[in-house]
Amino acid sequence: MTPRREEDQVRRLLAEAAHPPVPADLLPRATARGLRRRRRRRVLRRTLWTLAAALLVAFLVWATVTQPWLGPPADIAPPVGGV
Amino acid sequence: MREREAARRRCHEAEFEAFVAGAAGRLLHTATLLTAEPAAANPRAQQLLAAALASTYAHWAGLRGEDPYDRTRQDLVARFARGAWRDWHLWRLRQRLHLLHRRPDVAPLETVTPRERLVMVLRLYEGVAEEQTAAQLGLPLQRVRTLCNRAVSQLYEAHLDARTKPRQSPPEPQQPHGTRGPRGNPVASHPKGPQDPQPDARAPRAVVAP
Numbered sequence: 001m002t003p004r005r006e007e008d009q010v011r012r013l014l015a016e017a018a019h020p021p022v023p024a025d026l027l028p029r030a031t032a033r034g035l036r037r038r039r040r041r042r043v044l045r046r047t048l049w050t051l052a053a054a055l056l057v058a059f060l061v062w063a064t065v066t067q068p069w070l071g072p073p074a075d076i077a078p079p080v081g082g083v
Numbered sequence: 084m085r086e087r088e089a090a091r092r093r094c095h096e097a098e099f100e101a102f103v104a105g106a107a108g109r110l111l112h113t114a115t116l117l118t119a120e121p122a123a124a125n126p127r128a129q130q131l132l133a134a135a136l137a138s139t140y141a142h143w144a145g146l147r148g149e150d151p152y153d154r155t156r157q158d159l160v161a162r163f164a165r166g167a168w169r170d171w172h173l174w175r176l177r178q179r180l181h182l183l184h185r186r187p188d189v190a191p192l193e194t195v196t197p198r199e200r201l202v203m204v205l206r207l208y209e210g211v212a213e214e215q216t217a218a219q220l221g222l223p224l225q226r227v228r229t230l231c232n233r234a235v236s237q238l239y240e241a242h243l244d245a246r247t248k249p250r251q252s253p254p255e256p257q258q259p260h261g262t263r264g265p266r267g268n269p270v271a272s273h274p275k276g277p278q279d280p281q282p283d284a285r286a287p288r289a290v291v292a293p
Contacts, residue, residue, distance in 0.1 A: 006239045007207065013242065014208040018122035020115045022107045027100060029133045034099075034140030041141065 095143050103136060106152050110135075110159065116204045117163045119192040135159040156209065157219060160201065164220070167197035194241055199234035206231050 114128035135158040139151055146154065174193070192200060202220070205211045206227075211219070217227045 007235050010203070010235045010238050011207045013238070014116055014204065017112070017116065019108065019112050020122040020125050020128070022111055023129060026107060026111075026129065026133060026136070027103050030103065030136035031096065031099065031140055033133065033137035034143075037137060037141040 091144075095140075099140050099143055102139075102151050106155070107132070107136075110152075110155060113156065113204060113209060114159055114163070116192065116208060117159075117167075117197075117201060119195075119200065131159055131162050134162055160205065160219065163197070164201060167201070171197045192238070195234045195237055199230045199237075202227055202230040203234040203238070207235070 111125075111128060111132050114132045115122060115125045118125065118127045118131070120126075120128055135155045138158045139146075139155045142154070143151075195203065202216060202222075205216045205219075206213065213224060213227055213231075216222075217224045220227070222230075
């Protein structure tokens with residue numbers, strides 16, 4: 001544990017250090033970047049949802065066409081022998 | 084639909100602008116303390132802050148009662164922590180190669196490692212509680228305490244002590260990072276031991292000591 005006095009002095013040092021001026025372009029820069037990021041996220045989200053929907057549709061179509069829950073057709077018959 | 088969207092965006096923009104007008108000064112000061120840059124030339128701090136603010140703005144609609152200041156500070160801290168270790172080593176390297184001229188106004192802050200600086204700034208400048216700092220940085224509470232104390236005593240020696248005492252010799256070159264702990268300074272020999280509840284680390288030595 002450092003003595004309280006030192007801590008207070010360091011606290012004062014940090015608070016009293018020269019305050020940097022806020023650049024004028026900070027707000028527009030941050031806003032533009034934030035908008036870009038939000039747009040990118042929205043596009044990504046939309047793409048993923050579309051992909052998921054497409055996959056679901058494809059699966060449903062495939063399932064209705066092939067009907068995999070019906071067993072394989074019993075098309076193995078003994079060869080017709082003897083003529 | 085489109086109009087409503089535009090109206091909401093304008094509203095968010097106005098809110099965000101008000102937030103930045105109020106908080107940017109303090110956040111930029113925090114960022115500049117973290118990067119240990121001089122106030123007049125702090126490109127890295129500005130970059131960190133712009134990125135953190137952008138992230139806050141991107142999530143503005145989904146904040147739902149969360150304090151935007153806390154969120155931005157957390158983002159800032161995370162960004163700093165990600166790049167800090169590499170930057171610190173680059174800085175040491177440049178210093179060894181004598182490419183870096185020490186700047187008198189921020190030099191003491193630069194001598195503290197980025198992680199110590201981070202903990203110290205959060206605790207002492209931002210006034211974040213120890214538990215919260217530990218949770219945010221993913222460190223044990225004891226470690227946060229140690230880092231902060233080490234940073235404070237080192238900064239105190241490097242800067243505040245030098246200010247009160249006349250300097251007898253020119254500033255000696257930086258000691259390597261690893262040997263900093265056991266240096267026989269008046270601060271490090273303070274009652275650090277007894278109050279550090281680390282019985283497993285200290286007890287065996289105490290047994291062997293007599």
